[in-house]
Amino acid sequence: MFRRVLIANRGEIALRILRACRELGVEAVCVYSTADKDAPYLRLADRTICIGPPPARESYLDVSRIISAAEIADVDAIHPGYGFLAERADFAEMCRDCKIEFIGPSPEAMAKLGDKVEAKRTAKAAKVPIFPGSEGAIENEDEAVEVADGIGYPVIIKAAAGGGGRGMRVCRNEASLRSNIRAAQQEAQAAFGNGAVFIEKFLENARHIEVQVLGDKHGHGVHLFERDCSMQRRHQKLIEESPAPGVDRKKIAAVCDSAARLIRTAGYSGAATVEFLMDDKQNFYMLEVNTRVQVEHPVTEMVTGIDIVRASIEVASGLPLPWRQRDIQVRGHAMECRINAEDPDRGFMPSAGRIMTWQPPGGPGVRMDTHVVAGYSVPPNYDSMVGKLIVHADDRDRCLDRMARALAEFEVGPIKTTIPLHRRLMQTGAFRQGGIDIHFLERLLR
Numbered sequence: 498m499f500r501r502v503l504i505a506n507r508g509e510i511a512l513r514i515l516r517a518c519r520e521l522g523v524e525a526v527c528v529y530s531t532a533d534k535d536a537p538y539l540r541l542a543d544r545t546i547c548i549g550p551p552p553a554r555e556s557y558l559d560v561s562r563i564i565s566a567a568e569i570a571d572v573d574a575i576h577p578g579y580g581f582l583a584e585r586a587d588f589a590e591m592c593r594d595c596k597i598e599f600i601g602p603s604p605e606a607m608a609k610l611g612d613k614v615e616a617k618r619t620a621k622a623a624k625v626p627i628f629p630g631s632e633g634a635i636e637n638e639d640e641a642v643e644v645a646d647g648i649g650y651p652v653i654i655k656a657a658a659g660g661g662g663r664g665m666r667v668c669r670n671e672a673s674l675r676s677n678i679r680a681a682q683q684e685a686q687a688a689f690g691n692g693a694v695f696i697e698k699f700l701e702n703a704r705h706i707e708v709q710v711l712g713d714k715h716g717h718g719v720h721l722f723e724r725d726c727s728m729q730r731r732h733q734k735l736i737e738e739s740p741a742p743g744v745d746r747k748k749i750a751a752v753c754d755s756a757a758r759l760i761r762t763a764g765y766s767g768a769a770t771v772e773f774l775m776d777d778k779q780n781f782y783m784l785e786v787n788t789r790v791q792v793e794h795p796v797t798e799m800v801t802g803i804d805i806v807r808a809s810i811e812v813a814s815g816l817p818l819p820w821r822q823r824d825i826q827v828r829g830h831a832m833e834c835r836i837n838a839e840d841p842d843r844g845f846m847p848s849a850g851r852i853m854t855w856q857p858p859g860g861p862g863v864r865m866d867t868h869v870v871a872g873y874s875v876p877p878n879y880d881s882m883v884g885k886l887i888v889h890a891d892d893r894d895r896c897l898d899r900m901a902r903a904l905a906e907f908e909v910g911p912i913k914t915t916i917p918l919h920r921r922l923m924q925t926g927a928f929r930q931g932g933i934d935i936h937f938l939e940r941l942l943r
């Protein structure tokens with residue numbers, strides 16, 4: 498096991514990783530920008546190092562500053578968390594060059610699964626269900642039209658290196674495809690430094706279902722079942738739950754097995770998520786692979802009892818995964834509500850500022866992952882999530898009741914948060930019934 502780990506992140510995930518380090522008996526070094534200098538979790542670290550001013554480009558995203566901090570603190574490993582440098586293969590490679598273990602996949606495995614075109618190719622070889630579409634990157638207009646004729650409209654153009662819901666265009670006919678393909682390539686080049694785009698079938702009313710996987714350095718890989726993340730707004734997830742309500746368990750089992758096969762095929766070690774869209778006939782199509790721990794990982798931790806962050810550190814240190822697939826079972830139902838400092842009544846406008854009242858819920862089956870305490874100021878420089886409320890219960894109905902109860906206890910002020918919206922959603926018939934699609938929330942708020 499490592500002696501000392503640097504946590505190259507901030508906020509709730511920095512604290513989550515710090516807690517895992519503590520339980521493993523590993524020293525934790527936290528970095529911070531001047532915007533985070535008073536963050537309360539820093540007091541729990543064995544050492545803290547300032548890495549620059551508030552803009553992420555000059556602190557959490559600055560590879561040279563992070564590596565310098567790691568050298569100064571003499572750590573054995575860096576945990577990137579999610580966002581920032583977590584999916585940067587060049588950063589993982591630099592860590593390797595500096596003889597610092599990157600807690601995540603090898604740069605090769607990351608490149609293989611992180612690029613959408615490469616990931617599709619690897620997925621096909623591993624017999625993971627993928628969208629009908631182009632085999633690789635599209636070269637020109639005529640090729641695009643040929644592919645679209647083969648799969649039928651509507652189609653979606655995507656950037657191979659895309660992310661964060663950017664660089665996608667839906668085309669409903671040939672004229673629209675022809676007029677969009679070149680612009681999409683140019684946009685991808687400008688935004689991601691890689692102009693490769695591809696085409697796939699566009700699904701109208703899909704559900705977002707993803708599979709948590711874990712691999713080790715000994716060729717072993719397992720899945721930890723699925724999460725349903727269909728409650729979204731502009732591709733941003735707001736509520737996640739496991740298991741996915743109303744889905745045939747045989748179908749889910751086959752998809753989960755295919756996801757585990759995919760990471761074994763890619764020689765992947767660490768935590769990852771294989772994302773799928775599911776159509777109304779319960780057919781699955783792989784969207785992409787996230788080569789890191791995700792925001793919503795606690796949902797899976799609650800139903801499987803497995804500490805995913807701890808496991809990510811253990812496998813990076815060379816330990817084998819201690820479970821076989823059949824050892825991993827789902828018990829009950831879990832759900833997560835993302836608490837963002839945003840005003841849902843004003844188009845989710847960010848609501849930064851000092852939090853005077855912070856009274857999170859407690860009681861049976863309630864878990865709160867947050868770095869916030871009363872008196873904390875939400876810096877305007879980073880993402881607006883201030884915490885995650887996760888509950889677990891014997892079944893979905895009880896889970897919904899427990900979440901409603903927990904949300905009713907939760908007091909935050911004077912900043913605006915997503916809590917009132919979550920309270921409303923817990924009482925919304927279609928959501929309680931289960932099986933909403935990814936556009937449900939936008940329709941509801943229209």
Ligand code: ADP
Binds near residue numbers: 628653662697698935
């Ligand atoms: P990103 O990496 O930018 O998040 P994804 O490939 O994960 O891109 O897609 C983001 C979102 O775009 C999905 O959650 C879904 O809402 C929508 N989307 C992507 N591909 C399709 C598709 N083929 N059909 C329908 N919706 C899609």
